[in-house]
Amino acid sequence: MQRYMNICLELAMKGRGKTSPNPLVGCVVLDKNGDVISTGYHAKCGENHAERDALLKLNVGDAEGGTLYVNLEPCSHYGKTPPCTDLIIEHGLKTVVIGMRDSNPKVDGVKKLREAGIEVIEGVMEEECRKLNEVFIVNQKEHRTFVAIKTATTLDGKIATSNGSSKWITSENARNEVKIIREKYDAILTSSVTVNSDNPTMFHSKKVILDRNLTTDLSSKIYQQGEIYVFYDEKLTPKSDKSGVTFIKSPVKDGGLDIEFVLKELYNLGIMSVLVESGGRLNGAFLSFADKIYNFIAPKIVGDNSAKSSFDYREVFDINESEVFEVSEVVKFLPDILLILHKK
Numbered sequence: 001m002q003r004y005m006n007i008c009l010e011l012a013m014k015g016r017g018k019t020s021p022n023p024l025v026g027c028v029v030l031d032k033n034g035d036v037i038s039t040g041y042h043a044k045c046g047e048n049h050a051e052r053d054a055l056l057k058l059n060v061g062d063a064e065g066g067t068l069y070v071n072l073e074p075c076s077h078y079g080k081t082p083p084c085t086d087l088i089i090e091h092g093l094k095t096v097v098i099g100m101r102d103s104n105p106k107v108d109g110v111k112k113l114r115e116a117g118i119e120v121i122e123g124v125m126e127e128e129c130r131k132l133n134e135v136f137i138v139n140q141k142e143h144r145t146f147v148a149i150k151t152a153t154t155l156d157g158k159i160a161t162s163n164g165s166s167k168w169i170t171s172e173n174a175r176n177e178v179k180i181i182r183e184k185y186d187a188i189l190t191s192s193v194t195v196n197s198d199n200p201t202m203f204h205s206k207k208v209i210l211d212r213n214l215t216t217d218l219s220s221k222i223y224q225q226g227e228i229y230v231f232y233d234e235k236l237t238p239k240s241d242k243s244g245v246t247f248i249k250s251p252v253k254d255g256g257l258d259i260e261f262v263l264k265e266l267y268n269l270g271i272m273s274v275l276v277e278s279g280g281r282l283n284g285a286f287l288s289f290a291d292k293i294y295n296f297i298a299p300k301i302v303g304d305n306s307a308k309s310s311f312d313y314r315e316v317f318d319i320n321e322s323e324v325f326e327v328s329e330v331v332k333f334l335p336d337i338l339l340i341l342h343k344k
């Protein structure tokens with residue numbers, strides 16, 4: 001069973017970056033002899049679900065008595081597309097194997113399939129399936145934007161020297177992976193400090209800049225590409241504008257823009273996941289909201305206490321007050337490594 005669920009996960013990944021706010025879903029159909037007769041996946045929000053994509057490639061009857069594998073419980077509601085359960089029932093499948101239940105409250109596909117006499121096997125590779133759709137699960141259950149922080153540090157946790165020199169801590173190998181990670185998120189988010197000091201392009205279709213005092217220059221590289229949302233102190237007024245740039249007023253809290261407000265606005269804008277790429281202060285401000293951290297580590301030591309750290313937002317005297325995370329993955333991008341961590 002794992003074999004086919006693995007194929008579902010691989011197919012699902014083909015939709016990466018294009019399905020939001022919908023989940024990543026892949027599907028494999030076997031006939032009654034156990035031969036794979038069709039596969040499908042959800043390619044884009046608004047388009048066919050994985051099950052429909054796979055079944056529409058067949059004639060009714062081809063899959064009669066067969067088994068359908070899918071990493072997410074089939075939907076049983078009318079959304080942008082009709083219920084997949086109806087099509088599964090119409091095709092006469094005997095068994096449906098699913099990875100995880102759908103956290104969308106409108107969906108109760110398992111019940112509907114069982115009522116139609118179809119055997120449903122649940123929980124196959126559930127952990128992997130949940131990991132693939134971690135953003136969708138947080139969106140559906142908590143009605144909020146999923147937050148990830150990406151940082152690239154030396155062995156001693158530094159992101160720049162004391163005077164801000166930071167190019168390049170990690171290798172090209174690691175930096176290429178960052179581009180792939182960015183694509184998994186609906187938007188990337190950075191601060192005016194990063195824009196003003198590094199003038200990065202941060203190629204992405206949607207970018208968010210927290211610019212409390214409106215100090216960034218609209219001719220900076222970051223503004224030359226993508227759709228941009230600039231959050232600023234509600235007491236100020238932007239002096240210039242540019243097409244593709246939306247200015248959003250924000251209240252101020254604890255000496256910076258109110259992060260809770262920013263995240264709510266992003267959710268209302270349909271930005272379901274955000275990758276924070278900035279300096280120690282902003283990383284610190286987002287830490288209590290972070291679901292996930294990507295920490296690239298270069299095998300280098302700066303060795304200067306006044307060099308800038310990846311998280312720098314408070315004074316701590318008791319080591320037990322440290323924020324604790326759980327390592328979920330360690331990947332080599334030699335000479336660097338990537339640690340993927342989740343909130344404990």
Ligand code: AOF
Pocket residue numbers: 019022023024025026041042045046047048049050051072073074075078079080081082084102104107
């Ligand atoms: C997907 N792709 O392959 C599956 C989904 O508006 P709709 O009709 O596209 O419905 C979206 C919901 O359908 C989504 O929130 C999820 O609960 C369910 N399953 N969605 O986009 C799929 N199987």
Ligand code: ZN
Pocket residue numbers: 049050051074075076082083084085
């Ligand atoms: Zn569906």
